[in-house]
Amino acid sequence: MNFELTEEQQMLQDSLRRFLANEYTFDKRRDVLASGKGTSETTWNALAEMGLLAFTFPEDYDGLGGNGIDTMIVMESFGRALVTEPYLATVVLAGGLVRDAGSDAQKQAILPAIASGEKLMALAAYENGARYNLANVKTRAEASGSDYVLNGAKTAVIHGGQANQLIVSARTSGDTRDQNGITLFLVDADASGVTINDFATHDGFRTAEVSLKEVKVTADAIVGEVDKGFPALEKAIDQGTAAICAEAVGTMDAMVEATLEYTQTRKQFGVPIAKFQVLQHKMADMFIHAQQGRSMAILAADQADSDDRDARREAISQAKLLIGQGAREVGQIGVQLHGGMGVTDEMFAAHLFKRLTLINLLFGDADYHLGQVSDNLLDKTA
Amino acid sequence: MDLNYTPEQEAFRQEVRQFLKDKLPADIQERVQKRLRPTKDMVQRWQQILHAQGWGGSTWPKEFGGPGWSEVEQLIFEEECALAGAPRQLDFGLRMVAPVIMKFGNQEQKDRHLPGILSGDVWWSQGYSEPGAGSDLASLRTTAERDGDHYIVNGQKTWTTLGQHGDWIFCLVRTNKEVKSQEGISFLLIDMKSPGIDVKPIIMLDGEHEINDVFFDNVKVPVENRIGEEDKGWTYAKFLLGHERTGLANVGQWKAMMRRMKEIARQEQDDGKPIIENPRFRDRLAQLDAELRALELTVLRVLTNASGPGPEASILKIRGTEIGQRMFELAMEATGQDAITHIPEALEPDYTGPLVGSVNAVPGAGDYFNMRKLSIFGGSNEIQRNIISKLVLGL
Numbered sequence: 001m002n003f004e005l006t007e008e009q010q011m012l013q014d015s016l017r018r019f020l021a022n023e024y025t026f027d028k029r030r031d032v033l034a035s036g037k038g039t040s041e042t043t044w045n046a047l048a049e050m051g052l053l054a055f056t057f058p059e060d061y062d063g064l065g066g067n068g069i070d071t072m073i074v075m076e077s078f079g080r081a082l083v084t085e086p087y088l089a090t091v092v093l094a095g096g097l098v099r100d101a102g103s104d105a106q107k108q109a110i111l112p113a114i115a116s117g118e119k120l121m122a123l124a125a126y127e128n129g130a131r132y133n134l135a136n137v138k139t140r141a142e143a144s145g146s147d148y149v150l151n152g153a154k155t156a157v158i159h160g161g162q163a164n165q166l167i168v169s170a171r172t173s174g175d176t177r178d179q180n181g182i183t184l185f186l187v188d189a190d191a192s193g194v195t196i197n198d199f200a201t202h203d204g205f206r207t208a209e210v211s212l213k214e215v216k217v218t219a220d221a222i223v224g225e226v227d228k229g230f231p232a233l234e235k236a237i238d239q240g241t242a243a244i245c246a247e248a249v250g251t252m253d254a255m256v257e258a259t260l261e262y263t264q265t266r267k268q269f270g271v272p273i274a275k276f277q278v279l280q281h282k283m284a285d286m287f288i289h290a291q292q293g294r295s296m297a298i299l300a301a302d303q304a305d306s307d308d309r310d311a312r313r314e315a316i317s318q319a320k321l322l323i324g325q326g327a328r329e330v331g332q333i334g335v336q337l338h339g340g341m342g343v344t345d346e347m348f349a350a351h352l353f354k355r356l357t358l359i360n361l362l363f364g365d366a367d368y369h370l371g372q373v374s375d376n377l378l379d380k381t382a
Numbered sequence: 383m384d385l386n387y388t389p390e391q392e393a394f395r396q397e398v399r400q401f402l403k404d405k406l407p408a409d410i411q412e413r414v415q416k417r418l419r420p421t422k423d424m425v426q427r428w429q430q431i432l433h434a435q436g437w438g439g440s441t442w443p444k445e446f447g448g449p450g451w452s453e454v455e456q457l458i459f460e461e462e463c464a465l466a467g468a469p470r471q472l473d474f475g476l477r478m479v480a481p482v483i484m485k486f487g488n489q490e491q492k493d494r495h496l497p498g499i500l501s502g503d504v505w506w507s508q509g510y511s512e513p514g515a516g517s518d519l520a521s522l523r524t525t526a527e528r529d530g531d532h533y534i535v536n537g538q539k540t541w542t543t544l545g546q547h548g549d550w551i552f553c554l555v556r557t558n559k560e561v562k563s564q565e566g567i568s569f570l571l572i573d574m575k576s577p578g579i580d581v582k583p584i585i586m587l588d589g590e591h592e593i594n595d596v597f598f599d600n601v602k603v604p605v606e607n608r609i610g611e612e613d614k615g616w617t618y619a620k621f622l623l624g625h626e627r628t629g630l631a632n633v634g635q636w637k638a639m640m641r642r643m644k645e646i647a648r649q650e651q652d653d654g655k656p657i658i659e660n661p662r663f664r665d666r667l668a669q670l671d672a673e674l675r676a677l678e679l680t681v682l683r684v685l686t687n688a689s690g691p692g693p694e695a696s697i698l699k700i701r702g703t704e705i706g707q708r709m710f711e712l713a714m715e716a717t718g719q720d721a722i723t724h725i726p727e728a729l730e731p732d733y734t735g736p737l738v739g740s741v742n743a744v745p746g747a748g749d750y751f752n753m754r755k756l757s758i759f760g761g762s763n764e765i766q767r768n769i770i771s772k773l774v775l776g777l
Contacts (some may be wrong), residue, residue: 001387001454003683009383069383260775280771287770288697295679296672302385318672374668377644378658 003298005073013073015050020081026348029082029204038206039162044085048117053091057099061111068239072246072301079250082355084204086120086159092243093158093236094121094167097184101224101232106186110165122163123240124154124187124210125233132364134169134233135179139212141170148172148222150185150193150215158362160208161198163189168212172227184229186221187212203354231309238316241363242300245323248359249297252290252327255334255352259283262338262349273337282333289326296322310376317364317372324359324366331356385679387454395458402466405431409731411467415642417713417745418729419590420469422505422547428469429502438500439476446484446492447500453685461634465641474543475499475506477629479552482569482618486610495550495571507574509539509553509596510619517765519554520563520616524598526555526570533557533570533608535578535601541759545581545594548574558613569615571607578602586755588748589726623761624695630760631702633678639709640674643667643716646742650716657716670709677701693773696766703756703763710753714746721746 005013024043032040047053055070057063071092078087091114098110113119130136139152150170160166166187174181189196193215196208224232260283263274273279300319306312331353335342338349360366387395410424420428432438440459442448451459471477480499483491498504515522524537535555545551551572558566574581578601584593609618647658647667657663681698714721720739727733728744737744757763771777 001391001682001686002384003686005383256775260777264777274777277768277771280775280777281764281767283775283777284767284770287775288700291680291694291697292673292676292701295676295683298383298683299385299675299679302383318675321669321672322676370665370668370672373672374661374665377664377668377671 005069009070009073012052012055012070013077016052016074016077017080019046019050020077020083024081024083026351029084032084033204037162038200038204039085039159043083045117047085047087048115053087053117054111054115056091057095057111057115058107061099061107062115063099063111068242068301068304069298071239071243071304072297075243075246076250076253076297079247079252079355080254082204082251082254082351084206086122086162086206088240088243088247089122089159089163090114090120093123093240094163094165096239097123097167097223097232097236100235101184101229103220103223105220106223119165120159120163121165121167122157122160122208123236124157124160124166124168125237126154126156128153128155132368133177134237135182135230136177137169137171137182138176139168139170141172141183141185141217143172144216146219148183148185148217148219150187150212150217152212154210154212156362157196157208157210159206160189160210161196161206165189166194166210167223168210169229169233170212174227179230181227182230182233183226184223184233185217186223187215187217191215191217201358203351203358205358234309235307235312237363238312239304241316241320242297242304244359244362245293245297245300245319248323248327248356249290249294251352251355251359252286252293252330255330255349255356256283256286256290258347258349258352259286259334259337262341266339279337282337286330286333289330293323293326314373314376317369317376320364321366321369321373324369327356327360328366387458391454391458394455395462398459398462399466401435401437402462402468405435406466406468407431410469413731414469415467416741417642417749418731421731422544425469425472426502426505429471432471433501438502439480440471441477442480442500443484446480446496454682457633457681457685461637464634464638467638470635472502472505472544473629474508474552475504478508478622479506479571482552482609482622485621486569486618490606491571491609504549505544505547507542507545507548507551507596509542509551509572511541512538513540517762519619520567522554522556522567524553524555525559526557526568526603528557528605529602531605533603533605535570535572535598535603537598539596539598540584540594542581542594542596543592545574545596546583546591548581550574551596552609554615554619557615561613564616566613567615567619568612569609569618570603571609572598572601572603573607576601576603586752588751589724590748590752592752630756631677631681631698632706633674633681633702636674636702636706636709637678639706639713640671643670643709643713646713646716649740650718650742652718663712663716666708666712670705670712673701673705677705693769696761696769696774699760700757700763700766706756707753710750713742714750717743717746724748 054063055066059065095114141148141150168185168187169182172183193213195211198208201207264272266273296319299315303312303315334349335353341347342349413420439448440456444450512522526533526535551574553570554567555570556566557568578599580597582595583591648656650657652660720743723738
């Protein structure tokens with residue numbers, strides 16, 4: 001039992017934070033968002049050069065063999081600076097899926113290309129009306145000779161509009177909500193029949209709605225086995241969930257710091273408003289939420305790579321539950337303590353708040369994950 | 383970073399578990415698991431059994447007769463004891479006054495007092511709070527005036543938990559009125575059989591006698607019973623409160639309670655089905671379960687911190703007590719209307735009379751009422767937030 005970072009992890013964290021503090025300031029980030037593209041090639045290439053995009057890939061595929069803790073370190077640092085680059089979509093979700101479930105040929109073709117920064121990917125897993133149920137898949141993939149033809153639509157595809165290639169979950173057999181019968185396909189973004197509608201999100205990220213009409217793919221585009229894609233998909237989303245839990249911890253810490261600074265600077269009634277006990281206790285509560293969140297983000301990162309499905313899912317859901325709730329509290333209190341300034345676009349706190357709010361909505365909100373752990377309780381004691 | 387216990391720690395856990403299986407008396411275990419009050423005799427008997435094993439002071443270093451366990455081992459020990467249904471050891475001696483004696487006491491005081499604490503023969507009480515000195519502890523007014531080789535102590539201490547059993551009491555007393563309030567306080571060890579001491583019960587809202595007032599009327603206390611220097615008692619008091627705060631997270635106890643709650647939720651009926659099948663009830667249990675896990679990890683983070691637990695230990699006190707209170711609230715609500723009935727005799731070991739509903743309902747509301755104290759004592763949770771604001775956030 002120890003909570004220390006290794007020397008290498010400490011170095012990773014230090015160099016990444018230094019880089020972001022210098023090169024990804026609030027003003028520079030504002031320029032990236034204003035560009036309409038929502039991402040920055042300069043930043044992405046720098047991340048690639050730092051080896052960050054390769055960190056969690058196996059050494060045989062130009063990677064550094066890192067684990068969930070490494071992802072945690074990266075995402076927490078991103079969370080502090082509100083980095084909007086497609087790391088989660090490309091490296092954690094799609095890259096992680098290929099790493100864990102892909103064939104050797106797929107790994108050869110994809111992982112080094114991600115690591116070098118030239119390839120962006122996204123995971124198209126959710127569908128309209130399914131809310132957070134990954135098994136609710138209406139998109140169909142029909143066999144046609146040795147090929148497959150995909151028809152359907154995907155929603156909430158984070159950074160889908162920036163990706164060169166998608167991983168799409170589609171139904172090859174079974175009923176709409178069956179976990180069996182789901183297959184994962186690599187689909188090129190520019191393939192015939194693929195329409196990607198790119199949208200901004202409230203917090204400066206990008207999301208896409210994807211429609212698939214008679215999209216033809218070959219059998220070697222299948223990631224994993226036919227009909228058996230669900231466990232890998234679920235694990236990838238669990239890893240993504242652990243990643244945004246860590247991101248939220250960074251964002252919560254940044255919100256605590258921004259609020260401490262603001263309340264110690266802002267004067268009313270002749271004193272810094274941080275002198276008021278009613279505000280002090282609110283800030284103490286923010287700190288408690290952030291610390292509790294940190295404990296749970298560590299748990300999630302520790303379990304994210306595990307193949308013990310029940311233990312992993314319980315840890316992930318418990319973590320996302322408390323972090324979703326904590327993110328909401330920290331975000332709301334942070335804005336409140338900034339007063340009128342807190343609801344202006346000018347303040348960093350307002351942007352932190354928006355990201356914290358959206359993190360709760362991604363990959364299952366607090367209610368969803370409470371339902372998960374609550375129903376586990378029933379199964380175990382029944 | 384590694385959240386697994388080491389093989390040595392796992393082996394240690396097995397050793398503790400086996401010991402508890404072999405040595406925890408069944409009558410004590412049964413009462414604790416039913417959440418009924420263990421008697422003084424039970425607490426002392428258990429302390430003697432632990433002492434015979436060399437485990438009487440789980441937090442004590444080897445040089446004072448403790449097992450010298452690491453912080454993580456201490457936590458494992460506490461958790462296993464709680465899960466097995468062992469009664470809580472008496473903190474006042476073992477975890478409050480003993481560390482002060484070890485750190486600030488002289489050799490004679492160590493030789494005289496530590497063995498009795500370890501064996502459980504001497505029952506210690508705490509004399510900190512006064513009617514006019516609660517959160518503002520340093521405003522205490524109990525006086526100790528020097529008279530040759532004695533102090534003459536006059537005043538009143540309150541909230542003295544289980545003081546009715548007390549053999550000795552450690553007290554903060556004012557030895558100097560001319561200086562700032564924190565600077566004129568001394569730390570005295572007082573024999574409760576001394577003439578002039580009067581212990582009077584305070585009946586709490588659950589109808590139980592757990593707490594007392596202790597009155598001092600010209601009580602003679604030998605100067606040799608003073609810990610450390612005169613007027614420096616506040617330093618020792620703060621040291622003690624730091625120790626108390628980490629323990630107040632109570633993770634082991636709450637984990638045992640959570641396990642019990644999951645059983646209760648299967649036993650208690652809701653319209654012909656176990657209450658655990660009611661999603662509104664179950665969600666609250668699941669929420670607490672997650673929060674308890676976060677607390678446990680936070681405790682481990684604080685305890686394994688190389689620089690030792692700092693003021694962030696206040697988080698543990700706040701979260702630990704909040705979770706505990708909500709758990710007991712849920713335990714009460716699990717038994718529904720059965721919990722309204724007050725049968726204090728049913729808490730006693732020899733009770734064979736009628737019950738309303740199951741035995742789960744007996745301690746339900748009483749425990750809930752009793753546990754309101756958690757967020758008040760040991761530095762109220764508001765005081766803990768002050769500590770976080772000042773010492774952690776720098777406000």
